[in-house]
Amino acid sequence: MRALATLLACALAFPAAAMAADDGLRTAVLLDHMHGIDANVTYLKASGQELKLDVLLPDDYASKARPVVLRFHGGGWVAGSRESSALSALPWLQMGYTVVNVSYRLGNTALAPAAVEDTLCALQWVGRNAKKYNFDLSKVVTTGNSAGGHLALTTSMIPADSPFTNQCAANEPTWSGPYRNPAPKVAAVVNWFGITDVADMLQGPNQRSYAVAWFGSMPGREGLARALSPLTYVRAGGPPVFTVHGDADPLVPYAHGVRLKAALDKAGVKNVLYTIKGGKHGGFAPEQQLAAFEAVREFLRGEGLLPAQP
DSSP states (O other), X not given: OHHHHHHHHHHHHHHHHHHHHTHHHHHHHHHXXXXXXXXXXXXXXXXXXEXXXXXXXXXXXXXXXXXXXXXXXXXXXXXXXXXXXXXXXXXXXXXXXXXXXXXXXXXXXXXXXXXXXXXXXXXXXXXXXXXXXXXXEEEEEEEEETHHHHHHHHHHHSOTTOGGGGGGGGGOSSSSSOOOOOOOOOOEEEEESOOSOGGGGTSSTXXXXXXXXXXXXXXXXXXXXXHTOGGGGOOTXXXXXXXXXXXXXXXXXXXXXXXXXXXXXXXXXXXXXXXETTOOSSOOOHHHHHHHHHHHHHHHHHTTOSOOOO
C-alpha cells in the first residue's frame, strides 16, 4: 500500500512538475502572441539625426489605458543602443506595462547635455502621443541602467521649465503661439546603478573616462556637470525612487546610490536602496536579478503603479 501511495503521489505530481518546467516557454510564447512593436518611431530631430524609439505594447492596448515605462539604455552616454538591450523590456511587458524604448544622442554625435535634452523630449513625446497608444499619463515610470539610470533620474527630476527642455519646442506641430511642455509628471523611477553626481566622475578618485569623454574639453564643464546631476534636483514632492546597486561596482561607485538615498530621505521622498552584495556593474547572477525585479514589483505595487492583471 505504501508503494502504491508513492506511485500515485508521483503520478499526481507529474502534471504540475511538467507545467512548472514549461512556465518559461509559456511566458515567452504569450509575450510574443499578445504583444506588438511600433518600431523606429522618430521622436526628435537633432544634430542632423532622426532620433528613434520603439513602443512595445499589448495587442489590446486600445481597450484600456496602460501604465508606461520609459526606458533608457546604458553605455556611459558614449556607447550602447536601445536595440542591443531590447530584451530588458521583457520583465516590464510581463508585469503588464507598455514600454517605450528610447535612443538618444551619444557623445560622438553631441557632447553633454545632449543626451539629457533628448530624453526630456522623449518624455514630452509620451505626453503628446498618449491618446494614440493609450498611455496612462498618471502612471509613467522611468528606468535605465548606468548612464540610463542617470537619464531616468534626470528625466523625472529636472523641472518642466528648465532650459534643457528648450530643444523639444522643435517638435511642436505648429510654429505659432507659445511653447507648452506636454510632459507628464513621472510617477516613479527605477534606477539601476545610475550616476547621481556627474561632477564626481570628471576628476578626483572617481574620475571615469566615459564621463570625461561626454564633456570633452568644453569650458565650464564642472558647472554643467552639476546641472546634469540628479542630486542637484532632489526636493520634496519628487517621484519615489527605487535604486538597485552592487556594492562592488567598479564603474559607478556604490556611494552614488548611498548619497542619493540620503538626499531623498532628507527631502522626505520615498525611496529604496536595494543593495546587491558583492554585485559589480550589472551582470548580476540570475537569482539576484530576479530577486531585484521582484522587489521592484512590490515597490511599484505599493505605489499603486502596477498594472492590473487579467
